[in-house]
Amino acid sequence: MTDTNANTDTDTSTETNTIDIDSRVSSTDRDPLAVDEVAALTTRIIDNVERVIVGHRNAAEDILITMLARGHLLLEDVPGVGKTMLARSIATSLECSFNRVQFTPDLLPPDVTGVNVFDQQQQVFEFQPGPVFANVVLGDEINRAPPKTQAALLEVMAEQQVTVDGETHPVPDPFTVIATQNDIEPTQTYDLPVAEVDRFTKQIQLGYPNEAEETELLGRVAGHHPIESLEAVATVEDVNRARETVAATTVSESVRSYVAQLAGYTRDNARLGVSPRGAIALVRVAQARAVFEGRDFVIPDDIHAEIHPTWSHRIQTADTVDSAHVVDNALDEVPIE
Incomplete structure (x- = not known):
């Protein structure tokens, strides 16, 4: 079933565009x-x-x-x-x-x-x-x-x-x-x-x-x-x-350590915690968030703004526990140094 209201595309066919698949720039x-x-x-x-x-x-x-x-x-x-x-x-x-x-x-x-x-x-x-x-x-x-x-x-x-x-x-x-x-x-x-x-x-x-x-x-x-x-x-x-601007955005050792500790908390308190790929993803979106805010360096607020949409879907918990709750607990329990 495709989206059918006015904000949506009702074409159910596969769309294709011609593109040079070998055209990549370092x-x-x-x-x-x-x-x-x-x-x-x-x-x-x-x-x-x-x-x-x-x-x-x-x-x-x-x-x-x-x-x-x-x-x-x-x-x-x-x-x-x-x-x-x-x-x-x-x-x-x-x-x-x-x-x-x-x-x-x-x-x-x-x-x-x-x-x-x-x-x-x-x-x-x-x-x-x-x-x-x-x-x-x-x-x-x-x-x-x-x-x-x-x-x-x-x-x-x-x-x-x-x-x-x-x-x-x-x-x-x-x-x-x-x-x-x-x-x-x-x-x-x-x-x-x-x-x-x-x-x-x-x-x-x-x-x-x-x-x-x-x-x-x-x-x-x-x-x-x-x-x-x-x-x-x-x-x-x-x-x-x-993208190059985002990749060059500074992530200090203290911020990297903070993300690692948050990831560790999810692994200790969920059936399946955040993977290293998830930790990398959070750092990268925090870099993009910082640039959106006009900065060339990441602060903990960038981590807080992006952590739920970046981590909640990766965490698996018992049926009675919401994965977002695990993320909230991690933010409460892990100190910012």
């Missing part, structure tokens, strides 16, 4: 933007997204922070609240290549990653890229596909490459997966493997708009949908240079 060849330039860039992008999306500025910010932190994002919510349209609006605002994959029970791994096809004229196998070869990949209702198909994303989400028949193919840079998950039909969906959940940097929910926001939304889409006239306000190169 990060060492890019000049980072100044911190104030990144702050201005992100404001411009979010303002542009709000021409289409009503009432989800924080969610747009979460997606941008995830992209600048070189990560991926999981959107879990009921159908029809604008998950698909939000992803499209971000990609359009960034002038990024964008592919959408509708996950279904009969979807196969090659439908996602690509496949080698035999060329009878040339008598050779040629790789036909799948929809993961784009800057922004939307996996719509990812939990409708069986685990085998979901697992097709494991390599590309972790390593930004796809291996088919022993040959490795890099995906475009930047690369971000935004996946949506239906959380109201458990008997018709599959659980995401723990390894895949851990690859999602952040997990967020959108929620329903309030009355004023929904009234504004209905007015905007009474005629043509605003996504049809949305234009890019940033380039792929802008994103990559902003």
